[in-house]
Amino acid sequence: MNSRLTFLDVFRVGGLGLRSRRLRALLSALGVSIGIAAIVGVLGISASSQARLLAQLDALGTNLLTVSPGQALGGAQAYLPQTAPGMIRRVGPVLTVSATGTVPDAHVFRTDKIPDVQSGGISVRAADVTLLQTLNATVQHGTFLNPVTAQYPAVVLGASTAQYLGITDLRHPIQVHLGGQWFTVIGILQPMALAPNLDRAALVGYPAAHTYLHFDGEYTTIYLRTDPNQVTDVQAVLARTANPNHPEEVAVSRPSDVLAARVAAQGAYTSLFIGLGAVALLVGGVAIANTMLTAVLERRSEIGLRRALGATEAHVALQFLTESLLLSSLGGLAGVLLGSLATSVYALSNHWTVVVPLLAVWGGIASALLVGGVAGLYPAMRAARLTPTDALRTV
Amino acid sequence: MSRPVLELQGVTKRYRGEPPVEALRGVSLTIVEGELVAIVGQSGSGKTTLVHVMGTLERPTDGQVRVAGQDVFEMSDRELSGLRAWRLGFVFQQFFLLDGLSVVENVANGLLYRGVNQADRRRLAGRALGRVGLGHRLSHQPNQLSGGERQRVAIARAVVGEPAVILADEPTGNLDSASGASIMDLLRDLNDEGRTIVIITHNHEIADSISHNVELRDGLIVRDAAVEGSFASPSTADTRWGVAGE
Numbered sequence: 001m002n003s004r005l006t007f008l009d010v011f012r013v014g015g016l017g018l019r020s021r022r023l024r025a026l027l028s029a030l031g032v033s034i035g036i037a038a039i040v041g042v043l044g045i046s047a048s049s050q051a052r053l054l055a056q057l058d059a060l061g062t063n064l065l066t067v068s069p070g071q072a073l074g075g076a077q078a079y080l081p082q083t084a085p086g087m088i089r090r091v092g093p094v095l096t097v098s099a100t101g102t103v104p105d106a107h108v109f110r111t112d113k114i115p116d117v118q119s120g121g122i123s124v125r126a127a128d129v130t131l132l133q134t135l136n137a138t139v140q141h142g143t144f145l146n147p148v149t150a151q152y153p154a155v156v157l158g159a160s161t162a163q164y165l166g167i168t169d170l171r172h173p174i175q176v177h178l179g180g181q182w183f184t185v186i187g188i189l190q191p192m193a194l195a196p197n198l199d200r201a202a203l204v205g206y207p208a209a210h211t212y213l214h215f216d217g218e219y220t221t222i223y224l225r226t227d228p229n230q231v232t233d234v235q236a237v238l239a240r241t242a243n244p245n246h247p248e249e250v251a252v253s254r255p256s257d258v259l260a261a262r263v264a265a266q267g268a269y270t271s272l273f274i275g276l277g278a279v280a281l282l283v284g285g286v287a288i289a290n291t292m293l294t295a296v297l298e299r300r301s302e303i304g305l306r307r308a309l310g311a312t313e314a315h316v317a318l319q320f321l322t323e324s325l326l327l328s329s330l331g332g333l334a335g336v337l338l339g340s341l342a343t344s345v346y347a348l349s350n351h352w353t354v355v356v357p358l359l360a361v362w363g364g365i366a367s368a369l370l371v372g373g374v375a376g377l378y379p380a381m382r383a384a385r386l387t388p389t390d391a392l393r394t395v
Numbered sequence: 396m397s398r399p400v401l402e403l404q405g406v407t408k409r410y411r412g413e414p415p416v417e418a419l420r421g422v423s424l425t426i427v428e429g430e431l432v433a434i435v436g437q438s439g440s441g442k443t444t445l446v447h448v449m450g451t452l453e454r455p456t457d458g459q460v461r462v463a464g465q466d467v468f469e470m471s472d473r474e475l476s477g478l479r480a481w482r483l484g485f486v487f488q489q490f491f492l493l494d495g496l497s498v499v500e501n502v503a504n505g506l507l508y509r510g511v512n513q514a515d516r517r518r519l520a521g522r523a524l525g526r527v528g529l530g531h532r533l534s535h536q537p538n539q540l541s542g543g544e545r546q547r548v549a550i551a552r553a554v555v556g557e558p559a560v561i562l563a564d565e566p567t568g569n570l571d572s573a574s575g576a577s578i579m580d581l582l583r584d585l586n587d588e589g590r591t592i593v594i595i596t597h598n599h600e601i602a603d604s605i606s607h608n609v610e611l612r613d614g615l616i617v618r619d620a621a622v623e624g625s626f627a628s629p630s631t632a633d634t635r636w637g638v639a640g641e
Binding site (some may be wrong): 002003007 | 479494504512625
């Protein structure tokens with residue numbers, strides 16, 4: 001003889017208010033869905049972009065180090081000794097070493113008709129033939145320098161350099177005017193995230209630089225790979241190895257640190273946008289609370305009828321709480337879908353892989369439910385506290 | 396021998412306020428199984444309070460109320476709700492049908508708070524609608540029906556659970572006289588089939604057509620007249636005469 005409402009009926013009864021007032025339900029759930037969509041979208045886009053950076057890091061490896069001359073005492077430009085690459089190669093965990101040297105006052109042009117001052121910031125560098133392998137880089141077109149082409153007027157262009165010179169492919173032989181001579185383009189490199197300086201360079205062999213450009217064979221940047229487990233140990237001894245007399249004049253860096261810092265920096269933006277999403281969610285919660293309070297006032301006679309049909313106070317409270325939870329979870333679901341869609345569109349248009357963190361999906365739905373629960377609590381209590389006779393009294 | 400289904404003993408109801416309103420001032424009334432009872436009174440006589448107290452929608456300030464033999468005094472909200480779900484049926488002047496639910500769903504709601512599953516609810520609701528002559532309108536929306544039809548739906552909702560007693564508060568109050576008469580005929584037929592029905596009305600014409608006729612004035616029963624032999628199964632032998640406070 002107890003009053004009972006089955007679990008299934010709780011949902012049927014709770015959904016009734018939404019079914020009979022669809023537009024209102026839609027509008028009041030909109031706030032929550034915008035908030036959730038913003039949060040999921042921001043988390044998804046930043047996760048997709050981080051995934052891309054991390055994938056890049058993985059592909060490039062974190063065991064690349066660079067050695068370059070720093071500043072001498074008194075601010076003068078320092079130089080790396082000629083022995084530096086050989087010395088570094090002798091450090092146990094070092095796997096490969098490749099040197100590059102900037103050829104001073106040499107510029108590269110598409111034709112010989114362009115004045116020297118319009119160099120476009122492109123530097124000409126002499127490079128070891130092992131550079132590609134050390135950087136774990138690849139060519140877009142053509143080939144890299146080899147011991148033979150390194151001796152002849154042949155040049156490999158960085159990705160930005162090729163773009164600047166308007167060279168998109170090597171289907172036809174192309175020559176560029178480099179340091180007052182014609183050099184044949186034999187390759188175009190892929191962009192290199194770990195050595196962005198080389199994107200804006202034109203690379204020639206050391207022997208060719210010596211022969212044609214009167215280059216003295218100086219080293220500007222030495223790239224090296226180490227055993228991945230001993231990167232920091234190697235980093236610690238590099239300066240003294242490269243220049244035993246003046247270790248303080250050697251600058252050692254780890255390019256992957258820069259990428260890692262970018263991954264971390266994105267996190268900072270993310271929390272700002274999530275904060276904005278949370279504000280939208282809060283506003284959505286207020287909208288739902290408002291709708292529910294209105295519903296309780298409008299549906300007094302329904303409450304009275306249900307009490308007459310045998311609903312307990314708890315059943316009435318449960319009905320309005322369920323309605324509020326349904327409203328907010330529908331908003332939350334729509335928000336998760338919208339946010340995932342936004343992530344997909346953004347990531348795919350950037351050619352990234354789409355990553356929507358599961359935490360964002362479940363977190364979005366859970367926070368929608370939380371908002372709905374909090375927003376529905378007070379209206380539900382008011383509905384339950386209404387006495388049957390007050391509820392049945394028509395205005 | 397008919398059992399009493401509704402017993403009121405010295406029931407008073409005072410509403411706090413300035414000055415306090417005494418809506419019921421000691422009402423004693425017994426309704427037995429199978430009876431058709433009319434409670435008649437002018438507005439302000441305490442009719443609605445009486446039906447609310449009988450329907451356990453409101454607790455009396457003083458006195459005893461027994462529904463189907465159970466004393467409702469000190470019953471919890473859950474127990475009272477259970478009593479309403481299983482033992483009491485209500486018909487209201489304003490019908491109180493829910494928009495957004497079809498006719499059969501509205502009637503099925505009469506069994507909702509008993510925990511009956513939906514398929515059984517609908518099956519029984521269809522049967523009850525057939526009984527009130529609306530078997531062809533199961534899937535209509537309430538707003539597609541005439542007033543008289545809506546009240547039939549409401550009656551079906553009260554009947555579907557076969558409660559111990561059906562309380563009808565001004566069931567014809569919102570209807571034209573033709574529809575009202577047909578609703579009264581329906582209620583009489585339902586009573587002839589053995590259901591206990593209490594009709595609250597301000598209409599003496601309706602009240603006079605009913606054998607057990609109780610008149611309420613200023614919160615007191617001033618007349619409780621049962622006409623012998625005018626309804627089929629039960630006798631009025633158990634109907635106790637009650638004039639309050641004496």
